[in-house]
Amino acid sequence: MADPRWTLRLDGPDLPDKALIGGKAWSIARMRALGLPVPPAFVVTTRACVEFLGKGDWPDGLAEEIDAGMAWLEEETGRRFGHGPQPLLVSVRSGAPISMPGMMDTILNMGICAETEAALGAEMGDPAFAHDVHRRFYDLYADIVLKCVGAEFPAEGDADSWAATLRETSGRAIPETPRDRLFASIDAVFHSWNGRRAKRYRKHHGIPDDLGTAVAVQAMVFGNMDAASGTGVLFSRNPITGERKPYGEYLARAQGEDVVSGKFTPQPVETMRETVPAAFDALMRASAVLEEANGDVQDIEFTVQKGELFLLQSRAAKRAPAAAVRIATEMVREGVITPEVALRRVTPDQVRLLLAPRLKPGEAERADMLCQGEAASPGIGIGTVVTDSDEAERRAALGEDVILARVTTSPEDLHGMLAARAVITEKGGSTSHAAVVSRALGVACVVGCGLGSVTGQAGRTVTADGATGRVYDGALAAEAPDEDAEADLAQLKDWAAAACPIGVFTPEAAPEARIVDLNAVEGGEDPAKLPALLAGAEAATGGALASEEGMGAAIAAKLRFVIGRPVLPLLLAGARVGQAHEDRETVAVAAQG
């Protein structure tokens, strides 16, 4: 066969152009180029999509190239697509050079059919699992390719009954063979390029309409093949504490969904040392390589199949506020990143959360706990229990601290929730109205404390801890952590002070000036109104300042300084504004030069 025109194998040390293969395929290729173990994959390039968009039909020769790509995956894995005894299943992913909403999501388990279900069941010694893989394929195909809701595929069914259900609910049929389904999915990816969201996003961001999307086809690996198989997640550092030590979870004989589902309890990743030592060593090496190559903490998804490690994905890890602070400062000390980068990796909101009031040590132990529910929105609320939203609003308006206690809340409680120091409910979980709305308002909230538990406390003074889900009798002592007492925070403060283009003082240290208190003027909580409110002032204070918009407005208004406590969120927000400003100036200078 001639050189492929429309497809590319993701193999070898050379990194193909991202514009040609898309972001997802590019990260697979990059991991392979770093010498890391990744399941083999090939990609239908953006060139094929562009040809499709122009022509309104598949390019000549694309079908043959996909067949050849599948043959290569069969060779690499020693498995067969659509047939036993060891069937090859693949994932199909869209990937535009610039990631864009509205593109078709990933289809998994492509290649499963009646024949391969039987073969996979025999290979794993687990026919029920193979049957479930088959069922979930129908789920995904209905959801993602056919965009259909409400189609149920019961476990008792089989391919025939599921196909009938699908025809009935979506009005469309699923192709017969694995090859035709693969082609139909690739076709659906091409079509998603011209969906509402993708078109709108491109217009909004000035992205040309003729870039096209790529489609990555990758061999799937299974973590439930045998006792030497499993799946897990590894962080190159601890994402909760920030400690410089790989941290992760591993579940033997399991697929990725099992870990996420919460049905099984994963083991610490160190247990792999006993059961799959070679894979564990390879994983530790991969973690170090990826962190160094990317210059940030990595969140790595992996699977072990028959003792062999495969990396599925690696990306910058999400981290708790405390970890963000520690990792950013330590990485500067290690020489991995500069202080400027460290300041970008800790947000004002993270620091604000870290320095938010909490119960004093020992307080919780001494107090009587009245009830416990689900922690739904963090913060400490102290006040008198009120069971009616109108009453809560009225008493709060008179200056009283109230806690709104309801069986459940509904939209008619909004005014009471806004007035309350905390919201506590008897029924409902983390998706209940009370939880959802409290988080949106930033009010402490505990939900699901049990019938009769909270509405019976009317008139009592209580302390609600939205971070632990506990409600205590009486007013407990709360405290705000000291931003100067902790070395990493103090270090961050020094860097931020150097980068922040405007002075930030605590109320005691602030010089004399004409000060605007935004918390005391109407509209002071609305960032859009700040420029007008700050005009002509020398200094300002108030909650709305501790964001990039707020500090941006203070800097633009040429204030001499701002006042607040803690100062670090203000400094960080100011430093970010300062950096963004410098970036613009650098670009401007470069453009002139």
Added chain:
Amino acid sequence: MNEQTLALHGLAIKKHGDPAGVAQITGLPEEVVKRHLDAAAEAGRVNRAGEKYILAPTAAISLQSGYSRDFAEQRANAEMNRAYTDFEAVNDQIKQLITDWQTMEVGGERLPNDHSDKDHDAAIIDRLGDLHEKAEPVLDRLIAHVPRLKVYKDMLLQALERAEDGAIEWVSDARIMSYHTVWFELHEDLLRILGKERVE
């Protein structure tokens, strides 16, 4: 349903509502809503609370009991009921999505979403767009039986597009007609039309 009943129905959905808000979800002109609410207030069927209005308890009961007549056609219609069942299926996914929007997973623990991770937010707004595409045909089926529901569909798209453009409060902020607020009120409207109870 006549204009006056519709204005009260809209107020019942809003609970605490002003004429502009009721007009927005019922499709009635604002001054028409205001006229009816003021008239109802005169008659003691509605209470004023500052700029806002609240349905009086007795009026709420008589509104409820009138529904079986007002919506007899919709309640008896199998197509409408099937469409509502599919709406519930999307509703479950919307609720899950809003929770995911407000929280984030960090090393297996769920923390409040501090919106520091733009990719996380963008991925969820993307999911919302996907869910909206799946909801659209279901909404169209409901609109076929109650044409005035189209205002909700338009508001949903508007909130979605604002969120997509970076104004992330349009996902779930309870104080504005965010996607979640509109969805919640549409759900409330449908529950009233079909005489069903909300399941938490």
